[in-house]
Amino acid sequence: MTDKKWVYTFAEVAEAEAYVGGSWDGVRALLGGKGSGLADMTRAGVPVPPGFTVTTEACNAYQASGKFPPGMWEQELAALVVTEKNTSKKFGDPANPLLVSCRSGAKFSMPGMMDTVLNLGLTDKTAEGMIKLTGNPRFVYDSYRRLVEMFGTVVLNIADEAFEEPMAEFKAHKGYKLDTEMKAEDWKALVDIFKAVVKKEKGFDFPQDPYKQLELSTEAVFKSWNGERAVVYRRQTNIPDDLGTAVNIVTMVFGNMGNDSGTGVAFTRDPSTGEKVMFGDYLLNAQGEDVVAGIRNAEPISAMNTEMPAVYKQFMDITGKLEKHYREMQDVEFTIERGTLWMLQTRNGKRTARAAIKIAVDMGNEGLISKQEAVLRVTPKDVDTLLHPQFDDKAKKQAEKEGKFYAKGVNASPGAAVGQVYFDANTADQMGKEQKKAVIMVRPFTKPDDVKGMVASKGVLTSEGGATSHAAVVARQFGIPCIVGAAAIKIDLEKRQMAVGEMVVKEGEWISVDGTTGEVFIGKIPTIEVEIEEQKDLLTLLSWADEICAQPGLRKAPAGWPTRGLQVWANADYPRDARRARAYGAVGIGLCRTEHMFFEPERLPTVQKMILAETSAERTTALNVLLPFQRSDFDGLFAAMDGYPVIIRLIDPPLHEFMPDEEKLFEEVITLRVKGETKGLKEKEDLLASIRAMHESNPMMGLRGVRLSIYMPEIVEMQVRAIFEAAADCTKRGIVVKPEVMIPLTGTVKELEWIQPRLIRIAKAVMEEKNVNFPYKFGTMIEIPRAAVTAGEIAVLAEFFSFGTNDLTQMTFGYSRDDAERNFLVTYVAEGILPTNPFQTIDREGVGRLMQMSVEEGRKTRPELEVGICGEHGGDPESIEFCHIVGNNYVSCSPFRVPIARLAAAHAALKHKGVSLAEDK
Ligand code: PEP
Numbered sequence: 001m002t003d004k005k006w007v008y009t010f011a012e013v014a015e016a017e018a019y020v021g022g023s024w025d026g027v028r029a030l031l032g033g034k035g036s037g038l039a040d041m042t043r044a045g046v047p048v049p050p051g052f053t054v055t056t057e058a059c060n061a062y063q064a065s066g067k068f069p070p071g072m073w074e075q076e077l078a079a080l081v082v083t084e085k086n087t088s089k090k091f092g093d094p095a096n097p098l099l100v101s102c103r104s105g106a107k108f109s110m111p112g113m114m115d116t117v118l119n120l121g122l123t124d125k126t127a128e129g130m131i132k133l134t135g136n137p138r139f140v141y142d143s144y145r146r147l148v149e150m151f152g153t154v155v156l157n158i159a160d161e162a163f164e165e166p167m168a169e170f171k172a173h174k175g176y177k178l179d180t181e182m183k184a185e186d187w188k189a190l191v192d193i194f195k196a197v198v199k200k201e202k203g204f205d206f207p208q209d210p211y212k213q214l215e216l217s218t219e220a221v222f223k224s225w226n227g228e229r230a231v232v233y234r235r236q237t238n239i240p241d242d243l244g245t246a247v248n249i250v251t252m253v254f255g256n257m258g259n260d261s262g263t264g265v266a267f268t269r270d271p272s273t274g275e276k277v278m279f280g281d282y283l284l285n286a287q288g289e290d291v292v293a294g295i296r297n298a299e300p301i302s303a304m305n306t307e308m309p310a311v312y313k314q315f316m317d318i319t320g321k322l323e324k325h326y327r328e329m330q331d332v333e334f335t336i337e338r339g340t341l342w343m344l345q346t347r348n349g350k351r352t353a354r355a356a357i358k359i360a361v362d363m364g365n366e367g368l369i370s371k372q373e374a375v376l377r378v379t380p381k382d383v384d385t386l387l388h389p390q391f392d393d394k395a396k397k398q399a400e401k402e403g404k405f406y407a408k409g410v411n412a413s414p415g416a417a418v419g420q421v422y423f424d425a426n427t428a429d430q431m432g433k434e435q436k437k438a439v440i441m442v443r444p445f446t447k448p449d450d451v452k453g454m455v456a457s458k459g460v461l462t463s464e465g466g467a468t469s470h471a472a473v474v475a476r477q478f479g480i481p482c483i484v485g486a487a488a489i490k491i492d493l494e495k496r497q498m499a500v501g502e503m504v505v506k507e508g509e510w511i512s513v514d515g516t517t518g519e520v521f522i523g524k525i526p527t528i529e530v531e532i533e534e535q536k537d538l539l540t541l542l543s544w545a546d547e548i549c550a551q552p553g554l555r556k557a558p559a560g561w562p563t564r565g566l567q568v569w570a571n572a573d574y575p576r577d578a579r580r581a582r583a584y585g586a587v588g589i590g591l592c593r594t595e596h597m598f599f600e601p602e603r604l605p606t607v608q609k610m611i612l613a614e615t616s617a618e619r620t621t622a623l624n625v626l627l628p629f630q631r632s633d634f635d636g637l638f639a640a641m642d643g644y645p646v647i648i649r650l651i652d653p654p655l656h657e658f659m660p661d662e663e664k665l666f667e668e669v670i671t672l673r674v675k676g677e678t679k680g681l682k683e684k685e686d687l688l689a690s691i692r693a694m695h696e697s698n699p700m701m702g703l704r705g706v707r708l709s710i711y712m713p714e715i716v717e718m719q720v721r722a723i724f725e726a727a728a729d730c731t732k733r734g735i736v737v738k739p740e741v742m743i744p745l746t747g748t749v750k751e752l753e754w755i756q757p758r759l760i761r762i763a764k765a766v767m768e769e770k771n772v773n774f775p776y777k778f779g780t781m782i783e784i785p786r787a788a789v790t791a792g793e794i795a796v797l798a799e800f801f802s803f804g805t806n807d808l809t810q811m812t813f814g815y816s817r818d819d820a821e822r823n824f825l826v827t828y829v830a831e832g833i834l835p836t837n838p839f840q841t842i843d844r845e846g847v848g849r850l851m852q853m854s855v856e857e858g859r860k861t862r863p864e865l866e867v868g869i870c871g872e873h874g875g876d877p878e879s880i881e882f883c884h885i886v887g888n889n890y891v892s893c894s895p896f897r898v899p900i901a902r903l904a905a906a907h908a909a910l911k912h913k914g915v916s917l918a919e920d921k
């Protein structure tokens with residue numbers, strides 16, 4: 001037992017590696033993140049203050065027995081002797097004292113959750129020795145009082161106030177505001193005051209034996225593993241309780257020992273832009289805390305080149321080495337003590353989305369990492385963030401300084417928005433649409449009725465609800481920046497104002513909301529628009545992502561199935577959407593919802609006439625008016641997507657959606673009757689009767705989709721004619737067309753047997769009339785569970801499947817989406833009944849099973865069956881991964897999400913490379 005090694009000096013990383021069997025993860029588990037990092041830097045030849053690490057195993061042994069395991073303390077003392085040799089100093093020696101820090105360090109970073117004690121080794125005697133050595137009593141007494149205070153609070157559990165209050169009193173008595181005003185004798189007096197606090201609170205003196213200081217501090221760090229803060233943090237972050245923390249004993253180095261000393265923090269690349277420049281601040285003659293606290297204005301790191309050229313050169317060499325060693329942008333902390341540079345910490349630096357992309361691409365181009373690694377280092381969320389308008393960082397900081405920060409909520413939908421506050425959907429809609437104002441709609445929460453206000457707004461802010469609340473879901477769907485659950489804001493809908501404490505914002509006043517961070521500011525902060533064409537680094541990264549997906553043989557699959565990765569197509573209803581989709585990299589249109597074209601103001605009356613027609617001849621007349629409109633719509637789409645497939649879906653929604661609102665019409669009829677007016681009354685009464693005749697209890701499960709086509713085939717016959725006429729005209733103009741006609745809401749193959757041959761006849765007739773030929777397909781959506789279950793039969797006719805996962809999710813769960821999101825879905829997610837909102841991320845176990853079954857059964861019938869997805873899930877990274885696994889050919893999503901989907905498709909391809917469908921299951 002006593003042979004067990006509990007302590008490793010920073011130079012013993014090889015021993016630690018051997019002990020854990022060679023894995024770096026094992027070393028991290030044994031020595032903790034900080035300890036393994038310091039040891040790794042030592043091995044790389046980087047100057048690290050000498051020291052050692054007491055292992056996490058020792059911590060666990062301590063937790064089990066309540067005392068240091070046998071041999072540990074002796075090993076700590078032996079490692080201290082090695083440290084003394086390396087520093088030529090001696091612990092507790094007044095002539096040349098070694099001071100050390102005692103720091104916690106678990107395998108996973110738990111910032112601020114556990115304890116640290118600095119300046120161990122200072123006693124009345126060594127303090128005198130230090131003063132002789134440094135000639136700087138102010139620094140020594142300041143360090144000493146810091147030790148007494150930290151030791152008192154951390155090790156002896158004395159409340160912070162017991163030290164803070166006498167210090168505040170002392171400063172007030174002297175008339176000082178800042179610590180910098182304290183003189184040497186002041187700090188000296190405070191050391192005595194603090195020592196008296198220890199005596200009073202604990203009944204014994206602050207230990208003058210440095211070894212006692214070290215022993216108790218080590219124990220305190222062990223204990224802090226089970227401190228309340230640390231336990232709560234572990235619960236939240238799923239860090240297991242049995243990992244334990246290591247304890248690092250590190251030689252203290254001081255940046256405040258004169259003008260040949262200093263301290264700083266730096267990033268090896270600009271963490272905001274990603275530029276390859278050293279970025280950071282440093283302060284001459286200062287300690288780390290001074291940089292962080294901003295007491296003095298730090299200087300840019302480049303200034304070091306003039307003030308200490310030799311150290312600067314060494315610093316640049318070392319950081320360059322560190323970046324190469326870790327193959328990542330590093331965030332370093334360093335101190336210069338009397339001209340000697342010491343690196344205190346290095347870790348992968350946090351960065352903005354923009355920087356993440358630039359750094360990944362630059363490192364890929366520099367050959368530091370492979371293209372695949374570059375692609376993996378950027379998250380779909382980074383791409384999402386980058387493509388939304390963003391606040392100018394400097395302007396945001398300025399606003400913060402000016403006290404304009406207002407509140408923080410959940411960052412529900414990314415992007416920056418600036419606008420005038422309006423408190424209800426009607427006003428928001430009117431101000432946004434009619435008065436062309438920039439609107440931020442503010443509500444306690446939103447309901448489906450509020451959607452019109454939301455889409456007319458630049459941003460949405462709610463004081464209630466979470467990331468799957470209605471506001472959040474809708475805002476993401478439409479790409480509107482949104483913050484939800486900003487609970488500090490009290491909204492007074494009657495007074496038309498909101499307040500955070502004293503800060504009142506009235507209706508019509510300007511605010512800025514940052515949906516990326518969840519922050520709200522008063523007033524206008526300038527935003528930066530993002531044009532994809534200008535995002536050269538992103539375009540490069542996405543081209544690498546596409547290269548990854550294009551590799552054949554990536555997916556192990558049966559004959560006929562795709563073996564390359566996913567393609568990304570887009571949902572686009574208009575030529576302008578299609579052009580955007582192409583600019584964003586889509587290689588097909590996966591869904592054109594033709595009904596949107598019927599809603600155009602100049603067409604709607606004709607659509608209504610067509611619906612109300614009493615004879616087939618009347619209906620045909622109206623449809624003949626609509627035909628040229630549809631033809632030109634499709635012509636534009638084909639032209640925009642020259643060479644790429646375009647899936648056009650035949651009319652889907654129930655007809656009442658094209659008719660005037662029943663209740664409103666009823667009110668109008670009543671008003672006319674009450675007023676005794678007859679003009680127009682009869683027409684309105686007839687219209688009302690027709691609309692009432694069309695009434696359905698559950699229209700979304702009623703006469704729509706293919707049912708409507710069978711009930712009223714003239715509409716889809718016109719649509720197919722329009723599609724093929726447009727395709728023929730385009731072909732004659734030299735445009736390469738690949739039309740695919742999609743029949744929605746199929747539940748049984750009999751429906752296809754009824755409708756599809758009629759439509760194919762029209763397609764062929766048009767090609768003959770126009771004397772042109774081009775490839776085309778007829779297929780269906782899979783959005784009804786019965787279709788999924790009978791996919792093998794459906795594939796006899798359908799040449800492609802497209803998963804309509806919006807409907808498929810509704811029908812599989814039996815949830816009406818609007819009602820579910822408004823009512824119980826938030827509770828279901830909060831209570832853990834559902835892991836996430838299934839309308840955002842595919843429910844793999846239920847809906848996903850149906851999808852998998854469809855692909856397998858469908859391709860048994862038709863091995864080359866083209867399979868895609870066009871529900872909202874097509875733009876969700878996790879769902880995209882699932883589509884890769886089940887064998888989709890492509891995913892189709894909103895044009896704005898195409899770049900995100902391209903990256904997510906590449907991530908899925910890399911993660912599942914070479915794995916067969918059966919293995920993935
Ligand atoms: C679907 O159901 O997933 C789909 C794309 O169709 P819609 O949303 O138009 O019903």
Ligand code: MG
Nearest residue numbers: 783804806807
């Ligand atoms: Mg649908």
